[in-house]
Amino acid sequence: MPGILVCSSIVCDAVSMPTREVLGMARTIAAKTGEPVSAALLGAGVSSLTQSLIEGGADSVYVCDNDKLGEFHANIYLKVLTGIAATVNPRIVIFPGEVGAIELAPRLAYRLKGGLVTDCIGFEVQDDAVIFTKPVYGSKALARMRVACPTALVTVRPRTQEPFGPDQNRKGEVVAVQTMLEDIQPETRIVERVEEEVFECTLEAANVVVSGGRGMKDPESFQQLRELATLLNGAMGATRVAVDQGMVPPSCQIGLTGKIVAPEVYFAVGISGASQHIAGMSGSKYIVAINSDPDAPIFSISNVGVVEDYRNVMPTLIDELRKALA
Amino acid sequence: MHIVVCTKQIVDPEIPSGEFKVDFEAKRAVQDQGELVLNPYDENAIEVALQLKDRDKDIKVTALTMGGESSQKVLRRALAMGCDEAIWLKDPSFETLDSAGTAAIIAKAIRQAGSADMILCGRQAGDWDMGQVGALLAEELQTACIPLAYNIEKKEDALFVKRETENGMAVLEVGMPVLLSITNSSTNQPRYPSVKGVLMAGRKQIPTFSAGDLSIEAEIQKRVVVEELTIPSYDRQVLFIDGEDGPEKAVNLAAHLIKMNLLK
Numbered sequence: 001m002p003g004i005l006v007c008s009s010i011v012c013d014a015v016s017m018p019t020r021e022v023l024g025m026a027r028t029i030a031a032k033t034g035e036p037v038s039a040a041l042l043g044a045g046v047s048s049l050t051q052s053l054i055e056g057g058a059d060s061v062y063v064c065d066n067d068k069l070g071e072f073h074a075n076i077y078l079k080v081l082t083g084i085a086a087t088v089n090p091r092i093v094i095f096p097g098e099v100g101a102i103e104l105a106p107r108l109a110y111r112l113k114g115g116l117v118t119d120c121i122g123f124e125v126q127d128d129a130v131i132f133t134k135p136v137y138g139s140k141a142l143a144r145m146r147v148a149c150p151t152a153l154v155t156v157r158p159r160t161q162e163p164f165g166p167d168q169n170r171k172g173e174v175v176a177v178q179t180m181l182e183d184i185q186p187e188t189r190i191v192e193r194v195e196e197e198v199f200e201c202t203l204e205a206a207n208v209v210v211s212g213g214r215g216m217k218d219p220e221s222f223q224q225l226r227e228l229a230t231l232l233n234g235a236m237g238a239t240r241v242a243v244d245q246g247m248v249p250p251s252c253q254i255g256l257t258g259k260i261v262a263p264e265v266y267f268a269v270g271i272s273g274a275s276q277h278i279a280g281m282s283g284s285k286y287i288v289a290i291n292s293d294p295d296a297p298i299f300s301i302s303n304v305g306v307v308e309d310y311r312n313v314m315p316t317l318i319d320e321l322r323k324a325l326a
Numbered sequence: 327m328h329i330v331v332c333t334k335q336i337v338d339p340e341i342p343s344g345e346f347k348v349d350f351e352a353k354r355a356v357q358d359q360g361e362l363v364l365n366p367y368d369e370n371a372i373e374v375a376l377q378l379k380d381r382d383k384d385i386k387v388t389a390l391t392m393g394g395e396s397s398q399k400v401l402r403r404a405l406a407m408g409c410d411e412a413i414w415l416k417d418p419s420f421e422t423l424d425s426a427g428t429a430a431i432i433a434k435a436i437r438q439a440g441s442a443d444m445i446l447c448g449r450q451a452g453d454w455d456m457g458q459v460g461a462l463l464a465e466e467l468q469t470a471c472i473p474l475a476y477n478i479e480k481k482e483d484a485l486f487v488k489r490e491t492e493n494g495m496a497v498l499e500v501g502m503p504v505l506l507s508i509t510n511s512s513t514n515q516p517r518y519p520s521v522k523g524v525l526m527a528g529r530k531q532i533p534t535f536s537a538g539d540l541s542i543e544a545e546i547q548k549r550v551v552v553e554e555l556t557i558p559s560y561d562r563q564v565l566f567i568d569g570e571d572g573p574e575k576a577v578n579l580a581a582h583l584i585k586m587n588l589l590k
Contacts, residue, residue: 099492103473106461115549140346144554187470188498195494246512305564312572320580
């Protein structure tokens with residue numbers, strides 16, 4: 001019977017949250033079709049994580065534990081994944097929408113002669129196919145897409161699916177994958193790796209996000225946003241324009257290309273509301289907009305708005321909130 | 327050294343959602359609302375290529391696009407920015423291709439037009455946001471592939487590529503041929519065409535390739551089909567905070583947020 005294959009990813013020596021979410025999605029599809037759910041697990045020293053994948057919804061785990069997989073090199077990972085896919089013969093291959101999938105998913109689709117839908121946020125199971133929903137035109141429209149060949153591949157946007165379990169009583173099969181990796185060389189050599197300073201908490205996990213955009217005058221203006229974010233135990237974000245102007249590092253970029261966030265409270269400061277940016281934050285529970293232009297599109301998606309130059313608002317706002325929360 | 331930059335003409339992504347219209351029958355955006363523009367990430371890719379050319383005059387940069395009559399405009403723009411040549415893949419059968427079909431045709435064209443040492447694509451096009459033609463092209467042409475790149479240094483025959491990673495950046499060394507998908511950064515903001523560049527671009531011959539020119543006989547089957555296109559609604563009812571001046575509005579906003587019990 002054809003099945004569902006989940007390509008898991010590992011973050012900080014644990015199964016990533018987006019992987020657990022796509023396992024939940026796979027279980028929902030399997031509940032309707034009766035198909036088995038397999039998970040591919042690649043890395044160096046990852047064998048201890050197989051049980052966590054089974055508890056999270058996998059019926060079987062294909063694990064390739066090899067020193068050559070310690071560093072991520074797409075061409076080596078692809079060789080292993082192609083081998084696992086040949087064994088499992090999946091009808092659907094699901095990737096959590098993390099950075100690795102940007103390269104792995106299309107290249108695996110090519111090798112499996114399959115069709116790929118990226119950045120899926122929803123799905124429906126039909127008799128003979130799964131229809132995937134994906135935002136298009138900078139999230140101004142939604143497309144329902146069907147894969148018209150035997151293998152469907154999909155990358156799924158984080159925080160759009162519910163994880164399964166974990167159910168500690170689940171049992172599953174573990175298959176050790178032996179792929180010959182001696183004679184394959186990485187396509188690239190990693191010269192340097194810089195991890196940007198993460199302050200307080202990561203953007204994606206933050207309950208409060210304070211972001212600035214085109215209206216911010218200089219990098220110093222972002223200090224006020226950082227101050228408010230720190231006060232509220234949140235994180236600071238920015239629009240693409242602020243990144244392009246060099247006011248903040250690219251890791252702060254929130255938007256369709258950039259990070260997708262859905263905090264409890266989102267402060268949009270000096271942000272007009274380009275669709276590229278809205279695509280990355282419209283899932284926020286409560287949106288506060290501060291902008292001197294009363295016609296800025298950001299107000300139409302906000303819960304509360306202040307029409308004012310942020311420089312006249314921020315110092316008092318920070319003081320007032322500090323007093324109230326003390 | 328030859329660099330090919332793959333570009334696409336798209337409906338202006340800056341059109342506000344209130345004005346954005348969809349052709350539900352054709353399952354795509356209405357084409358004549360506002361301007362058709364060069365995909366912004368492709369402009370970043372052209373800039374990356376031209377920065378390499380600025381430092382090494384022996385580098386030839388070719389801009390490539392696939393599309394109907396209107397798409398000539400993006401090639402003229404690329405030439406005006408400083409690209410040396412352009413290639414236009416133009417055939418009615420190309421207009422309904424999916425990502426896999428697009429990559430297959432572009433690969434054929436690049437092979438037929440002579441080899442490329444480096445192929446650059448924008449990380450994704452701001453219309454369908456699929457973000458897969460680049461990586462598919464790397465498979466078609468059997469080159470190395472680096473996604474989310476934003477800066478390239480060439481030293482002898484080696485390339486040092488800066489790319490975004492999950493939580494920062496990395497510098498990778500890679501040989502050629504290579505495909506890079508380019509993302510925006512403060513280092514690759516596209517240059518404006520000079521007057522001389524615009525004049526030169528207007529005079530340049532742009533070779534076109536049809537399906538026949540590329541020896542494509544059979545119809546290319548779609549792997550991904552759009553079933554339906556809809557417009558979602560994000561609208562909320564906004565409450566504007568009153569006040570005489572900025573500080574008073576700030577006081578009222580703080581009080582509102584505390585009253586709503588939103589901050590802990």
